[in-house]
Amino acid sequence: MAHVVILGAGTGGMPAAYEMREQLGTEHKITVINSVDYFQFVPSNPWLAVGWRKRNDITFPIAPYLKKKSIDFIADVATEIDAENNKVTVKDGQTIDYDYLLITTGPRLAFEEVEGSGPHGGHSHSVCTVDHAEMVYQEFEKLCENPGHVVVGAMPFASCFGPAYEFAFILDTALRKRKVRNKVPITMVTSEPYIGHLGLGGVGDSKGLLESECRNRDIKWITNAKTTKLEAGKMSVDQLDDDGNVVKQHELSFEFAMMLPAFKGVDAVANVEGLCNPRGFVLIDEHQRNPKYPNIFSAGVCVAIPPVEATPVPTGAPKTGYMIESMVTAVVHNIRDELAGKPATHKGTWNAICLADMGDTGAAFVALPQIPPRNVNWFKKGKWVHYAKIGFEKYFLRKMKSGKSEPFYEKFMLKTLGIERLE
Numbered sequence: 001m002a003h004v005v006i007l008g009a010g011t012g013g014m015p016a017a018y019e020m021r022e023q024l025g026t027e028h029k030i031t032v033i034n035s036v037d038y039f040q041f042v043p044s045n046p047w048l049a050v051g052w053r054k055r056n057d058i059t060f061p062i063a064p065y066l067k068k069k070s071i072d073f074i075a076d077v078a079t080e081i082d083a084e085n086n087k088v089t090v091k092d093g094q095t096i097d098y099d100y101l102l103i104t105t106g107p108r109l110a111f112e113e114v115e116g117s118g119p120h121g122g123h124s125h126s127v128c129t130v131d132h133a134e135m136v137y138q139e140f141e142k143l144c145e146n147p148g149h150v151v152v153g154a155m156p157f158a159s160c161f162g163p164a165y166e167f168a169f170i171l172d173t174a175l176r177k178r179k180v181r182n183k184v185p186i187t188m189v190t191s192e193p194y195i196g197h198l199g200l201g202g203v204g205d206s207k208g209l210l211e212s213e214c215r216n217r218d219i220k221w222i223t224n225a226k227t228t229k230l231e232a233g234k235m236s237v238d239q240l241d242d243d244g245n246v247v248k249q250h251e252l253s254f255e256f257a258m259m260l261p262a263f264k265g266v267d268a269v270a271n272v273e274g275l276c277n278p279r280g281f282v283l284i285d286e287h288q289r290n291p292k293y294p295n296i297f298s299a300g301v302c303v304a305i306p307p308v309e310a311t312p313v314p315t316g317a318p319k320t321g322y323m324i325e326s327m328v329t330a331v332v333h334n335i336r337d338e339l340a341g342k343p344a345t346h347k348g349t350w351n352a353i354c355l356a357d358m359g360d361t362g363a364a365f366v367a368l369p370q371i372p373p374r375n376v377n378w379f380k381k382g383k384w385v386h387y388a389k390i391g392f393e394k395y396f397l398r399k400m401k402s403g404k405s406e407p408f409y410e411k412f413m414l415k416t417l418g419i420e421r422l423e
Contacts (some may be wrong), residue, residue, distance in 0.1 A: 001026060001028055001029060001326060002024075002028045002029070002099040002100065002339055003028070003029045003031065003097060003098050003099050003100075004020055004024070004028060004029070004030050004031070004032075004098055004099065004100045004102065004335060005031050005032075005033065005034060005088055005097065005098035005100070005101050005102070006020070006030065006031070006032045006033070006102045006104060007033050007078055007081075007088065007101065007102065007103045007104065007269075007302070008033075008034060008103065008104035008105035008106060008107055008302070009032050009033075009034035009039060009062055009064050009073075009104075010034075010039070010104065010105075010106050010108075010300070011042065011043075011300070011321070011324060011396075012040065012041070012104035012299050012300035012301075012324045012327070012328055013032060013034065013102075013104035013105075013300075013374045014032075014039055014062070014135070014400050015172070015325070015328055015399075015400070015405060016102055016104055016299065016328045016331065017030060017032050017066060017071050017127055017192075017331060018069060018072075018403050018404065019328060019329065019332045019405035019407040020102075020332050020335070020366075021069045021070065021071055022405050023332050023336045024335070024336075024339065025141060026070060028073065028227060028339065029072070030070075030071045030074050031071070031072040031073070031074065031096060031098075032062070032071060032074070033073075033074045033076065033078055033088065033090060033096065034062060034071070034073070034074075034075060035075075035076070035077045035078075036075060037061060037062055037063065037075035038059045038060060038061055038062060039059060039060055039062050039192065039400060040058060040059045040129065041058040041059070041393060041396060041397055042128070042129070042130075042220075043321075043389070043392075044057070044058040044168050044393050045058075045127040045128070045129070045132070045133035045163070045278035046127050046133070046163060046167045046357065047129060047168045047170065047357070048054065048075065048127075048130065048133040048134065048136075048137060048312050048354070049127050049133045049136035049137050049140060049167060049170075049171075049258075050136075050137065050140050050170055050171060050174040051137050051141075051174075052170075052174070052218075054075055055130060055134060058130065058393070058397070059130055060397070060400070060401060061363055062072075062075070063075070065389055065400065065401055065403060068401065068403055069403050070102055074090060074094070076090035076091050076092055076094070077090060077091045077281060077355065078090055078091075078105075078266075078268040078269075078389075079267075079268055080268055080271070081101070081268055081271075081272050081275075082297060083101075083272050083274075083275060083292075083293045086098050086099065086101070086295065088101065088268075092234055095361075098295075099295065100295050100297065100307070100327060100333055100335050100338075101295065101296045102296075102297045102299065102335075103239075103269055103282055103296065103297070103298040103299075103302055104298070104299050104300045104302065104328070105265075105266045105269060105300075105302045106266075106300060106301045106302055107159075107261070107263035107264060107265070107266070107301050107302060107327070108264045108265060108266045108267065108270075108280070109126065109128055109261045109263070110157070110261055110262040110263065110264040111124075111127075111261045113155070113156070113157065113261070113262045113419050114155050114156070114228065114230065114259075114261070114262075115228070115229045115230070115231065116229055116230035116231055117155065117227070117259060117261060117301065118232050118261065119132055119135050121315050123230040123232055123233070123257065124230055124235075124256045124257040124258065124259045124260070124263060125256070125257065125259075126166055126173060126258065126260060127163055127258060127260075128163070128260065128261070128358070133172075136258060138257075140171070140174070140257050142256075143175075143180075143184065143255060143256050143276045144175070144178050144180055144189050146255070147183035147184045147255070148183075148184065148254070148255025148256070149184070149185045149186075149187070149253060149254045149255055150171065150184055150185070150186045150187070150254060150255060150256050150257070150258075151189050151235055151252055151254045151256075151257040151258075152164055152167055152168040152186060152187070152188055152189070152257075152258050152259070152271070153187075153188050153189035153190040153191075153225065153227075153258075153259055153260070154189075154190045154191050154192070154259065154260040155165070155190075155227050155259055155260065155261050155262050156191045156226055156227065156262060156314050156315075157262030157263065157268075157314045157315070157316060158191055158199075158260045158261065158262055158263065158316065159199055159263050159301075159317060159319075160199070160260065160263070160266065160301070160318045160319075161190065161192060161197070161198050161199055161260070161315075161318065162198065162318065162354055162356050162404050163260060164188070164190065164258075164260050165188075165210060165356060165358075166257075166356050166357050166358070167258055167385065168186060168188055168214075168217075168219055169213065169217065169357075169358035169359050170357060170358065170359040171186065171258075171359075172186065172217045172218075172219065172359060173358070173359025173360050174359065176223070176395020180300075184255075184403025185217070185218075186217075186219045186220070187219070187221065187222065187252065188214065188219055188220070188221040188222070189219045189221070189227060189235070189237055189259070190221065190225055191221070191224070191225055191226065191227075191310050191311070191313040191314065191363040192223055192225055192313075192315060193224050193242070193312060193313075193315075194207055194223050194387060195207060195210050195211045195214060195221055195223060196208070196209065196210040196211065197223075197311075197315070198318065198351060199307070199308065199315050199316055199317050199318050200318070200370060201308045201309050201371075201372055203352070203365040203366070203367045203377060203378070203379045204365065204378050204379030204380075205379055206363075206379045207262065207367060209238055209363065209379060209381055210363070213358065213363075213381070215338045222237060222239055222240065222250060222312055223239075223241055223375070224240040224311075224312050225237050225238075225240075225250075225313065226238040226240060226313045227238075227259065230257065230259075231376050232388075233253055233254060233255070234251060234252070234253055234254070235251070235257060236249070236251055237249070237250040237251075237252060238250075238400050239310040240313055241312065242312060243312070244312045249332070257262060263279075264279050264280045264281075264317060265279065265281050265282065266280070266302070267280075269282060269302065272293075272294040274290075274293070275290055275292065275293060275296065276304065277304040279304075281302060281303060281304035281305075282296075282302055282303050282304060283304050284297070284298050284303050284304065285370065286325055286347050287330065287334050287344040287345070287347060288303075288330050288331045288334065288345065288347075288348055289334070289344065297331040297334070297335065298331075299324060299327035299330075299331050300319060300324045300327065300328075300359075301319045301324075301329045301346065303319070303327070305317055305319070308370065308371050308372070317370065318352070318354075320352045320353055320354045320388075321353065321354070322349070322351060322352070322353040323348065323349060323350055323351065323352060323370070326348045326349040326351075327348035327349075327409055328348075329346070329348070329407065330346040330347055330348040331346075331348075333346040334346050334383075344400065349369075350369055350370045350371070351365075351366075351367065351368045351369055351370060352365070352366070352367040352370040353366050354370075355385055355388055355389045356385070356389075357384065357385070357386055357389045358381075358385075360383070360386065360388075361382065361383050361385065361386055362381070362382065362384075362385025362386040362388070363379065363380065363381045364379070364380055364381075364382075364384070364385045364388070365378060365379040365380075366378040366379075377389075
């Protein structure tokens with residue numbers, strides 16, 4: 001009997017656990033370790049941040065659902081990985097031995113990289129966790145009572161820009177519904193070299209479409225923005241040119257700021273010599289396996305992939321839902337094959353597909369492959385995307401509670417987007 005340990009129970013780790021049980025059967029042991037005892041559907045956080053969702057709508061306790069599939073669960077923070085001896089230690093001192101380790105932790109939010117940022121003792125907020133989104137909702141209610149300037153955007157080394165655009169447009173819609181939008185100027189401050197870059201070098205006409213959307217919603221923007229410091233009600237930003245030279249320095253006064261932070265690897269993972277790149281993301285080969293430790297696999301936001309292109313302010317490449325889904329499936333099938341005495345041959349994809357809500361409409365993009373030039377380079381806007389994202393939320397939460405491991409993108413997204421194959 002082999003013991004497979006999955007570190008992380010988010011949108012990668014939970015499906016991985018179910019798919020692993022389905023593929024390995026009951027003869028092998030599976031244990032999931034997660035820092036909190038609940039699953040959170042992170043894509044819905046921008047809705048929670050303006051009161052369109054409640055915490056209970058997008059979270060549920062993990063243990064009862066994993067137990068139904070005979071999957072063990074430990075709700076604790078991993079503090080150390082002994083990769084040489086195949087052990088994981090958690091905060092309470094418990095040590096868990098493994099034969100295979102799958103790392104799906106997601107990122108560590110590196111607020112410390114910009115002085116004064118972050119919701120815990122700093123002066124900015126995020127929508128990266130359900131706890132942070134709840135804090136934003138409190139600020140949203142205060143903003144409606146005492147309107148003022150709002151700054152939304154992404155710090156240097158951010159690698160997932162979609163939630164910043166989503167929150168800006170959702171906030172615009174929510175403020176209009178409250179009849180106070182005219183009292184709340186909004187500025188987008190982003191490390192992207194242009195609006196719609198998205199860490200992908202743009203997709204289709206994402207630049208034109210998102211610039212137009214910002215203009216239509218009276219959202220101003222600063223790009224190539226290197227946020228350097230936050231103080232109470234004040235943000236310092238260096239605006240760079242294409243050569244990386246400072247062309248303008250901004251001091252923005254604000255009533256409220258939501259800035260996506262830089263991402264790094266979680267400490268227990270980043271501290272393992274030879275496992276990660278300098279920012280703590282797990283190094284993997286084409287089969288999702290670490291070259292130094294062949295029984296350690298990784299999938300999702302925590303894997304190391306290069307940026308699509310060099311930018312004046314550092315930006316990372318996003319890992320979208322389809323990428324994560326395909327990475328997880330590749331890992332599961334490779335572990336299954338190795339246990340059967342076969343070589344690992346399955347590969348994930350870095351094709352990018354995304355649904356982004358805009359409050360009263362939405363945008364979807366497909367980049368096949370993620371790095372240009374592409375076979376498919378598609379970006380569309382429409383109210384159907386808004387409804388598709390709501391449908392995706394309900395479907396995914398239902399799937400996680402039912403313990404199903406069926407792929408979402410192959411069965412639903414392709415029909416919705418009118419694409420025959422994701423290759």
